[in-house]
Amino acid sequence: MLVARRLDEEAIALQRQGVLPAYAPAKGQEAAQVGSAAALDLSRDFAFPCYRELGVAVAMGVDLAGYLATHLNLWHGGLYDPRASRLAPFNAVVGGPVTHAVGWAMGAKLDDTGGAAITYFGDGASSQGDVHEAMNFAGVYRLPVVFFCQNNGWAISVPTSEQVAGGSVAARAAGYGIEGVRVDGNDVAAVFEATRAALDRARDGGGPTVIEAMTYRLGPHSTSDDPGRYRSLDDERAWAERDPLLRAARQLTAEQVAAAEEHAATAVSQVRADLLALAAPPAEDLFSFVYREPTTALLEQQRAWKESLDA
Ligand SMILES: Cc1ncc(C[n+]2csc(CCOP(=O)(O)OP(=O)(O)O)c2C)c(N)n1
Numbered sequence: 312m313l314v315a316r317r318l319d320e321e322a323i324a325l326q327r328q329g330v331l332p333a334y335a336p337a338k339g340q341e342a343a344q345v346g347s348a349a350a351l352d353l354s355r356d357f358a359f360p361c362y363r364e365l366g367v368a369v370a371m372g373v374d375l376a377g378y379l380a381t382h383l384n385l386w387h388g389g390l391y392d393p394r395a396s397r398l399a400p401f402n403a404v405v406g407g408p409v410t411h412a413v414g415w416a417m418g419a420k421l422d423d424t425g426g427a428a429i430t431y432f433g434d435g436a437s438s439q440g441d442v443h444e445a446m447n448f449a450g451v452y453r454l455p456v457v458f459f460c461q462n463n464g465w466a467i468s469v470p471t472s473e474q475v476a477g478g479s480v481a482a483r484a485a486g487y488g489i490e491g492v493r494v495d496g497n498d499v500a501a502v503f504e505a506t507r508a509a510l511d512r513a514r515d516g517g518g519p520t521v522i523e524a525m526t527y528r529l530g531p532h533s534t535s536d537d538p539g540r541y542r543s544l545d546d547e548r549a550w551a552e553r554d555p556l557l558r559a560a561r562q563l564t565a566e567q568v569a570a571a572e573e574h575a576a577t578a579v580s581q582v583r584a585d586l587l588a589l590a591a592p593p594a595e596d597l598f599s600f601v602y603r604e605p606t607t608a609l610l611e612q613q614r615a616w617k618e619s620l621d622a
């Protein structure tokens with residue numbers, strides 16, 4: 312969690328220094344992200360993130376410079392191996408990874424792999440049609456998938472109260488015939504236990520679960536957002552007191568916290584050095600892997616791009 316927090320701070324600094332074009336801070340959501348990802352069995356499960364899941368990448372042991380390469384705009388989905396890492400590329404389409412996870416879970420069920428998918432999405436994403444279709448499909452086929460909603464209070468400037476009728480994302484699960492649980496998303500042990508139970512149930516044929524982790528986005532939506540325009544400092548301060556890192560630290564000795572800080576500082580400076588050393592892949596790659604057989608329109612774009620370069 313501390314590596315995630317310190318690297319998150321570093322990413323914001325890199326954005327301010329003009330290295331990263333943009334970044335979506337995860338500050339405050341480390342317990343939800345690390346606790347849930349730590350419950351995965353990386354030999355058979357697979358995770359489908361959105362754009363704010365740095366803590367998931369950290370907990371899954373993904374190459375972090377490669378992961379942050381997405382923010383560097385070097386490559387569509389980072390410069391790490393999603394298949395080997397069991398973490399799908401960063402997805403900025405709100406609700407997008409949810410359908411992908413359900414498709415993967417259908418495949419896992421048909422192939423009887425014994426693995427489960429977990430997908431991350433926000434309170435705002437829970438209003439997307441795609442998410443409801445995905446949940447219904449997963450409920451009907453009893454697929455091995457965990458729908459992990461981080462309810463961080465906000466969808467950019469829209470509060471959850473204006474987004475979720477009835478006040479709960481977890482309650483919606485009942486309509487799809489699947490389990491729905493709410494968990495204190497700032498309590499890393501509680502998140503871990505709830506996710507482990509849901510993953511076990513999914514792998515044992517018990518079907519999907521919606522987990523709604525109640526948390527708070529302590530920072531801005533992104534490095535180009537100013538939350539002071541739509542929420543109060545009092546609200547932010549109240550949640551800062553419930554910072555998941557402070558809570559986790561209370562379970563540890565001062566020496567353990569100091570050792571964790573030291574480990575995080577070393578990890579972060581290594582990631583920073585690795586990130587700055589990354590070379591851009593050949594620009595031609597922009598057109599590769601889009602389709603198995605390039606379409607006429609894509610070939611035309613490629614031709615126009617080459618022509619403009621030559622000019
Ligand atoms: C399909 C789609 N619609 C709109 C957007 C613009 N957008 C980016 S993030 C966001 C809010 C999402 O809020 P939430 O799901 O709660 O996730 P959070 O950002 O709080 O982690 C919106 C509307 C988008 N990226 N994709």
Ligand SMILES: [Mg+2]
Nearest residue numbers: 433434465466
């Ligand atoms: Mg949100």
